Amino acid sequence: MERANKYANRSKISEAKFRQLVKLFAIDLDASQIAQVAGLNRNTVNRYLTAIRQRVAEFCEQESPVFGEVEIDESYFGPRRVKGQHGRGAGCKTIVFGIFKRQGKVYTEIVPDCSRKTLQAIIRGRVGLDSVIHTNGWRGYWGLVDLGYQKHFRVNHAENEFANGRNHINGIESFWGYAKTRLARFRGMKKHMFLWHLKECEFRFNHRGQDLYKALLKIVRARPLF
Structure with a gap:
């Protein structure tokens, strides 16, 4: 019996597949590219990416600079x-x-x-x-x-x-x-999604030079998706 995915409650994909999705997201592939490489449905990928971006936004709120x-x-x-x-x-x-x-x-x-x-x-x-x-x-x-x-x-x-x-x-x-150049890739983005993409830019900028894959897994492990 396949063990539960500790990164997402009631997940419909395996933990190994979820890790692959996160790794592809960390290297900045878009939803279409991730779906093709990982062999996942595009709607499924979008659902997971939105949830990940929401967790990233929550994390960024806790990291805000306050002095200096x-x-x-x-x-x-x-x-x-x-x-x-x-x-x-x-x-x-x-x-x-x-x-x-x-x-x-x-x-x-x-x-x-x-x-x-x-x-x-x-x-x-x-x-x-x-x-x-x-x-x-x-x-x-x-x-x-x-x-x-x-x-x-x-x-x-x-x-x-x-x-x-x-x-x-x-x-x-x-x-x-940096943010405007990166967000130009997402033309036609729905307005309610802008905050999540903005916070993703913030996270990537703040953690440039670090292992984003490990950082993302740590965030999601602390508070699983869904």
């Missing part, structure tokens, strides 16, 4: 801006807020807007008061000193200033470039 020297920025994902629409997030774009701990990891969160209230609420909950914070000149970051962040430095992109010594946000911008 950090870069903070917002970015916009989705279709090109619609002509006649202006402002941040115009053209049905999804707004993503990011915190990057230098020499460390990135944390991302989808936000409804870039208002001072929205952005500062996240910063207060995620970043320690003794941190050194680097941002662009967006007014949503004004007033951080009043909140107790005494080391807030701004780089003014509007005046073509992109770096001044250690004052820059190149790290978080590097992540934005």
